[in-house]
Amino acid sequence: MGVLDGRVACVTGGTRGIGLGIARAFLDEGARVVVNGRDPAKADRTMKELGAGDRVHFIAGDVKTREVCEAVVDGTVSHFGRIDILVANAGGAADFAPIAELPDEPLEDALRWNLWHSFWCMRRAFSYMIPQQSGRIINISSVEGKVGKPGLSSYVVAKHAVNGLTKSAAKEVGPLGITVNALCPGVIETDIVKEGGAGAAAAMGLTYDELLAQFAADSAIKRINEVEDVANVAVLLASDAGAGITGSLISIDGGTSPY
Amino acid sequence: MGKLDGKVACITGGTRSIGRAMADAFLGEGAMVVVNGRDPAKGAACLQEMGAGDRAAFFPGDSSKQDVVEGLVDFTIEKFGRLDICCLNSGGVQATAPVFQMTDEEWELEVDWNLNHVFWGMRRALQHMIPRQSGRIIVTSSVEGKLGKPGLPGYVATKHAVNGLVKSAAHEVGTLGITVNAILPGIIETDIVRETGPASAQAMGVGSYEALIDLFCSESSIKRPNKVEEVAAVAVLMASDAAKNMTGCLFPVDGGTLPY
Numbered sequence: 132m133g134v135l136d137g138r139v140a141c142v143t144g145g146t147r148g149i150g151l152g153i154a155r156a157f158l159d160e161g162a163r164v165v166v167n168g169r170d171p172a173k174a175d176r177t178m179k180e181l182g183a184g185d186r187v188h189f190i191a192g193d194v195k196t197r198e199v200c201e202a203v204v205d206g207t208v209s210h211f212g213r214i215d216i217l218v219a220n221a222g223g224a225a226d227f228a229p230i231a232e233l234p235d236e237p238l239e240d241a242l243r244w245n246l247w248h249s250f251w252c253m254r255r256a257f258s259y260m261i262p263q264q265s266g267r268i269i270n271i272s273s274v275e276g277k278v279g280k281p282g283l284s285s286y287v288v289a290k291h292a293v294n295g296l297t298k299s300a301a302k303e304v305g306p307l308g309i310t311v312n313a314l315c316p317g318v319i320e321t322d323i324v325k326e327g328g329a330g331a332a333a334a335m336g337l338t339y340d341e342l343l344a345q346f347a348a349d350s351a352i353k354r355i356n357e358v359e360d361v362a363n364v365a366v367l368l369a370s371d372a373g374a375g376i377t378g379s380l381i382s383i384d385g386g387t388s389p390y
Numbered sequence: 391m392g393k394l395d396g397k398v399a400c401i402t403g404g405t406r407s408i409g410r411a412m413a414d415a416f417l418g419e420g421a422m423v424v425v426n427g428r429d430p431a432k433g434a435a436c437l438q439e440m441g442a443g444d445r446a447a448f449f450p451g452d453s454s455k456q457d458v459v460e461g462l463v464d465f466t467i468e469k470f471g472r473l474d475i476c477c478l479n480s481g482g483v484q485a486t487a488p489v490f491q492m493t494d495e496e497w498e499l500e501v502d503w504n505l506n507h508v509f510w511g512m513r514r515a516l517q518h519m520i521p522r523q524s525g526r527i528i529v530t531s532s533v534e535g536k537l538g539k540p541g542l543p544g545y546v547a548t549k550h551a552v553n554g555l556v557k558s559a560a561h562e563v564g565t566l567g568i569t570v571n572a573i574l575p576g577i578i579e580t581d582i583v584r585e586t587g588p589a590s591a592q593a594m595g596v597g598s599y600e601a602l603i604d605l606f607c608s609e610s611s612i613k614r615p616n617k618v619e620e621v622a623a624v625a626v627l628m629a630s631d632a633a634k635n636m637t638g639c640l641f642p643v644d645g646g647t648l649p650y
Contacts, residue, residue, distance in 0.1 A: 298646075298649070301611045302611045302646060304611075305610065305612045305613060305645065305646050306612060306613045310612075351564030351565075351637050351638050352564040352565060352635055353564060353565045354635075356635050357635060359632070360632075360634075360635040360636060363627065363630075363632035364627065364633075364636070367623060367624065367627050370623075372619065372620060372623030373620075373623070374612075374620065375576075375612065375616040375617055375643055375644075376620065376624075376642065376643050376644075377611050377612060377645060378611050378642075378645075379641070379642045379644075379646070379648075380650070382636075382638075382639045382640075383635070383636055383639075385564065385635050385636070385637060385638075386560040386637040387638075388638075389557075390640070390650055
């Protein structure tokens with residue numbers, strides 16, 4: 132018997148990294164899960180890995196557009212009949228540069244990827260959760276939602292905004308049986324970090340390895356975090372035990388964030 | 391199979407309310423637990439209610455006293471051979487007065503109960519955990535560890551201080567397999583809150599105990615008090631292997647009260 136038996140979850144960016152870890156943890160606890168991702172080829176591999184049969188369903192699309200975000204939420208409801216848990220997990224940033232040299236486009240892209248995506252998915256999910264007077268929204272933010280880093284302003288700004296959205300939304304739906312929280316992980320060596328990390332490091336004047344070393348040095352545990360660290364907290368928030376936790380920006384960063 | 395099979399925990403103020411919910415949850419996950427409390431009769435009743443046989447024990451004493459807190463840690467290690475999880479949970483509002491009227495004696499009551507107790511317990515537990523390179527320290531703080539309330543300066547100041555202690559300690563032992571975290575509950579109608587709530591309400595100028603509860607609820611997003619089980623669930627997570635990389639975290643269980 133799992134703590135999420137009978138629940139239906141939707142995880143954006145769920146074919147790898149943190150999203151995949153959350154999808155797996157939810158499936159282990161008895162939930163049915165919709166996984167979204169850009170690449171159907173990666174999804175085939177992911178579905179095989181998960182081995183959860185008809186308890187998992189893939190919906191393709193890039194969450195940087197409203198149509199996709201809404202289709203992923205609607206598709207969850209049409210496939211499994213309801214939506215109990217939304218994990219707005221996809222996100223990242225690219226083309227990092229110091230603010231003095233930063234064009235508009237990378238900031239716009241980061242806002243679409245992190246902030247608009249969370250907003251579009253959350254708004255659509257509320258249209259189902261408010262009538263049913265129950266639900267869980269989990270935004271995957273970052274330690275960069277609480278602290279700044281030079282050269283990474285697009286990402287830092289977008290994640291801070293996600294944290295603000297989380298807190299406002301929590302107050303709006305607090306009495307309706309819906310919780311809204313953000314998880315703020317430290318750096319984790321996911322595929323997306325491996326792909327974009329070199330660019331981020333360069334904007335900070337570091338190599339990729341130096342960037343990881345600096346994040347580890349900023350923490351208390353002196354090592355980077357792991358996908359499972361985040362998934363385990365997501366399960367708690369998604370379960371009945373998480374009913375009294377909302378509007379929280381939970382640090383899963385090995386003791387990095389000052390608050 | 392439980393998440394805490396074979397682990398040994400001790401809990402200050404564990405016979406009732408939040409501490410008791412932690413004890414029940416830990417026992418449910420397979421741990422062995424020593425609960426502390428001031429009243430031996432409540433301790434005996436607690437052991438009977440928990441029905442965990444040899445897996446539970448009671449250590450009597452006032453946790454605002456150094457010898458009691460250190461004695462609890464030592465007793466736990468002697469009784470079960472080790473200490474994996476140290477929950478420094480007891481605390482509350484003993485002295486209610488605005489700053490300009492508060493006496494040194496009242497101030498000291500709050501500091502001993504809410505701050506020194508945590509320091510004494512943490513220090514003793516870490517002396518045992520550091521050589522073993524593993525352990526969990528879980529401190530029951532409060533939303534008042536981040537916010538202020540009039541009339542409760544001792545409680546507010548000591549809960550802020552505890553949060554600082556947690557963050558410093560987390561950095562000290564972060565590479566040693568030991569995590570140090572705090573849980574920040576919103577208002578919960580525990581026995582201690584029912585006992586001391588009326589005086590707090592008066593000191594805060596809100597009139598009645600009911601008005602005090604209403605005020606805290608209105609400041610939350612969920613518009614209700616929290617529950618002891620909600621705190622216990624987070625404590626289980628922090629105590630388990632699943633949270634090995636979570637440390638220095640001030641984890642709110644406050645229904646959306648805190649602004650940060």
